[in-house]
Amino acid sequence: MVPDDTGAQLTTLAVDPASSEPPFAQLRTQIANQVASGALKAGDRLPTVRQLAGDLGIAANTVARAYRELEADGLVEGRGRAGTFVMGRSGPEEAADAAASLYARTVAGLGLDPAEALAIVRRALRA
Template identity: 65%
Template sequence: MTLRLDAASPEPPFAQLRAQLTAQIGDGTLRPGDRLPTVRALADELGIAPNTVARAYRELEDDGLLVGRGRAGTFVTDPETSRGSSDDHAAAERAAAAYAEAVHALGLDPREALTVVRRALGV
């Protein structure tokens, strides 16, 4: 993976980084499952602030091209297996929070609450 930032470009560094990573994912240089450098490592390599890399990664996650897996790292997604937009995931998170609140209000045991969810999902 080769990334270069042009300090003379009117395009901000995060946008340059985002565009280059998008292109490399699109042309197969970066393939599904590839792990990207950590935010700090890439920032050090490019001589930019970690927040700049973090913003590019975050926007690529929002685009569905990357997935962050906490301490495991940031990976290129597989467009064949990744489903739903970040909006869908955010809506699911809100629904789960509302369900958890209702479960607590009903005094239901968390294990039973998970059984109810599994049954509803058919798993």
């Protein structure tokens, strides 16, 4: 667990340096999955950039980029010195939109062709 100073906790986060996925993307995906699963709830405060970077042994800029992208996806909100907080989702369509955005960025980062990415989604929906 990675606790922050408010008592909210992220489940274990890890960055695999041998992965083809960049560290910021690994972190973004893990946090987004915790938001989607409900492990992180609206209003939960995330650890500071420096705290999480230190806990994971990665550069602060890596964590900052992950947080910026999560904010662009509408999953978290940076409130300056107050910190970064999980945003509330107003319904399943918004959650699906955020998941689709995350998936699109992930497959683009992996270099997958958009047609293949759609085929993967179709297979998953049939399963």
